[in-house]
Amino acid sequence: MAYQATFKRYEIKYLLTQQQKEAVLQAMKPYMKLDGYGRTVIRNIYFDTGNFRLIRRSLEKPSYKEKLRIRSYQTAADDDSVFVELKKKYKSVVYKRRLTLPEAQAMNIFRYDLPLPVQSQIAEEIEYFRSYYADLHPAVFLSYEREAFYSLDGGDFRVTFDENILYRESDLSLSSEVYGIPLLGEGQTLMEIKTSGGLPLWMSHTLNRLKVFKTSFSKYGMAYQHMMTKSETDEERNTCYVC
Template identity: 30%
Template sequence: MRLPFRRRAVPPDRSGGGGPPDSDRSTPSASQAPDRSDDHAGHALRAPSRLHAFNRYEIKYLMSSTAVPVLRKELARRLDADSHGIGGGYGVWSVYYDTRDLRFYWEKIEGLRFRRKLRVRHYGDRSTVDDDSTVFVEIKQRVNRVTQKRRVALPYHLARDLCDRREMVAHEPGQRAFLEEVLDLLCRLDLRPVAMTGYQREAFVGRGAEAGLRVTVDQRVRGRDRDFDLGADAENRLIIPARLAVVELKANERIPYWLTDLAAELNMSVVRISKYCQSVEAFDRAPRSVFHVSDDDPSGTPVPAAARSEA
């Protein structure tokens, strides 16, 4: 039986001034397509750069894992496969930082119009992570219906110096303002690692008129609430039932009709799910909210006939 989520009063300075920090004003508009100069069909947003910033709209769905082959086949007809994930996809591992009272978690649960989170993310096999592996320090925030991301690529040892030891690190020109913002959040809010998530991702990217479109399919969503070293040989457990996949549709301006029609045809359920919040609740750091996906949740269970014949 689920516990109702609790509501919390919002302190006057919850958003550090009521809106995005000044550095956000330089982020590109939602109509600008992300830079794909390194690989037009790849994960350009993962390319190391001085500072990468972008805006987009996102819709999340849950679907039965048994229907993924049908979705994959339909997406391959209209979109290009992410060249970094050909042959089974790639791992995505993230360490999330929050306050002692889980301020960022509650901002998401309460649906604040301006909210954000800080994380360190690695793409690939976590067993290969060492001090020199490239990771990304990222601030992801929501402003009304638009998702904004700003991130820098750093060697893992520098990311830990910044986020765990709260020290300014060597950086390239153009990165300092963002790193100072990260340090301000860490020190002012006393942030610390709270949860870790990992999953296997397949990604598809738009071409031509749909160049800003991106679809990701995440399976085997796992997590842990301790041993936050990205390369640690630590035990993870499923935080979303293995029978379900999380599908995200991401676009600079709007999701094309053919894609939303496909989601309806495959019985995909729109959800307000957060992998970070799911991990927090799975390890009993907070009561399970109305958004929590549990083993007995029927969401995503229906499997269309096409998926049954494909399996």
């Protein structure tokens, strides 16, 4: 039986230098702990339409936006579990619907337009999404190295640090090696705070002291913009100008 989960929370993003990251980690020590997975390489395949309707709409910063991806926390063999995730954002609140399926089954469902083998509210939402955006296909492979920390007080406050964020437009497989074009500058880290409430005072004081301010950073959005810039540059190089 497929595992299912639903999440509702705020996700606040910050771009840090190496020095800022070390200072935040120091401040976190009395309050948070690295989860048992340590540093994990996360692999994602994002789905979109032929004209990138989903990400173009997302970059317009509407009050409501959504995306679909398949995610793995390891190099996935056919029988390994992966997550089919529908992620929605409405007025800064993130809602995530998640199903767990074997990698080969999940990919074949989208490759051959097969129905999900699950009957549930989450499955219905994903199926409606697939029907509404009729020509969905794998668009981008996106990976990154993540360290995730949880709160020692038992609350839902979490902090993640993502580094070595890479994307590519080919070899869109969760079973392949991690490689691609980097989206962060040297020494940069993307920190995400995930919470259903506000920030603890110690974290607010730390961010203020370090002069760290929240930013808008969509990994898939950055990859798309990079793809479009690269495409325009390649087109200019290949244009023959007649003088």
